[in-house]
Amino acid sequence: MTFPGSLDDTDAARAVRYAGAEPVPLWHADRDLRGVDAVILPGGFSYGDYLRCGAIARFSPVMAELVPAARSGLPVLGICNGFQILCEAHLLPGALTRNAGLRFITRDVRLTVANTDTAWTSGYAPGQQLLVPLKSGEGAYAADPATLDELDRAGRVVVRYASAAPNGPTPNGSAPNGSARGIAGVCNEAGNVVGLMPHPEHAIDPLTGPSGDGLGFFTSVLQAFAGAGR
Amino acid sequence: MARVIVDVMLKPEIHDPQGEAVLSASHRLGFGGVTAVRQGKRFELEIDGPADSAALAAIEELARELLANPVIEEFTVSAG
Numbered sequence: 001m002t003f004p005g006s007l008d009d010t011d012a013a014r015a016v017r018y019a020g021a022e023p024v025p026l027w028h029a030d031r032d033l034r035g036v037d038a039v040i041l042p043g044g045f046s047y048g049d050y051l052r053c054g055a056i057a058r059f060s061p062v063m064a065e066l067v068p069a070a071r072s073g074l075p076v077l078g079i080c081n082g083f084q085i086l087c088e089a090h091l092l093p094g095a096l097t098r099n100a101g102l103r104f105i106t107r108d109v110r111l112t113v114a115n116t117d118t119a120w121t122s123g124y125a126p127g128q129q130l131l132v133p134l135k136s137g138e139g140a141y142a143a144d145p146a147t148l149d150e151l152d153r154a155g156r157v158v159v160r161y162a163s164a165a166p167n168g169p170t171p172n173g174s175a176p177n178g179s180a181r182g183i184a185g186v187c188n189e190a191g192n193v194v195g196l197m198p199h200p201e202h203a204i205d206p207l208t209g210p211s212g213d214g215l216g217f218f219t220s221v222l223q224a225f226a227g228a229g230r
Numbered sequence: 231m232a233r234v235i236v237d238v239m240l241k242p243e244i245h246d247p248q249g250e251a252v253l254s255a256s257h258r259l260g261f262g263g264v265t266a267v268r269q270g271k272r273f274e275l276e277i278d279g280p281a282d283s284a285a286l287a288a289i290e291e292l293a294r295e296l297l298a299n300p301v302i303e304e305f306t307v308s309a310g
Contacts, residue, residue: 102250
């Protein structure tokens, strides 16, 4: 799904192709999901992050189609700005706020996969560690304590920051951007909608990324509809 | 024609690193007496008709829907 200011749609399409699926471009102004089996909201700076990150993109015509489809079970992955759009659209709880140190962070981070039941993480092992780039200025996940408790209780934290850098001194569980409880990504109740701040599409092979660990997001979802009579 | 002001602030429990940066800069400029800074947004809206209770209620809805993110922000609406 491309919005004005989307940046990583091309890399997300590449990851889809790498995973053996067909990437289909969706346009913000078209009320049309073109019959796809899953949707990715890519990273970038939709509408220049005006008002709030993702606040304007969530009202796009294409989102009017996406929201009911997501509520009906369509797999949806929001990466970085895509995660911000999903939170603004209330498809995911919480919000993303300015990084705690105010710095835009571009750094490979270690993540721990905490939920392997979602459509996008079923191919990982519980607790598996991934090395994936983080590339954001407003990535600090925030939610009220009741929501955070519910996410923990229901196992809806999908990925957590394990450490700030491969050899970094940061203790386990801390987030380089100040995310509450080290949360890097969450899912909805049904597990078909996942949002995360780091970029799995930038870690699909060791030639072009720090690892191939991110490819699992894009191969996992193929299993979600492989057996669905298609 | 009337003017309506919407002021948006982060909820008190939300970390405001921008406000902290402004505080540090204030101190560097010699304003040591400033002990805390929180940064928010002010929207000035021009509307048709008077800023009566119906109009203000509509703007409150706009604020909830677009101008503020109620997960992390609170707002006030007033006739300007």
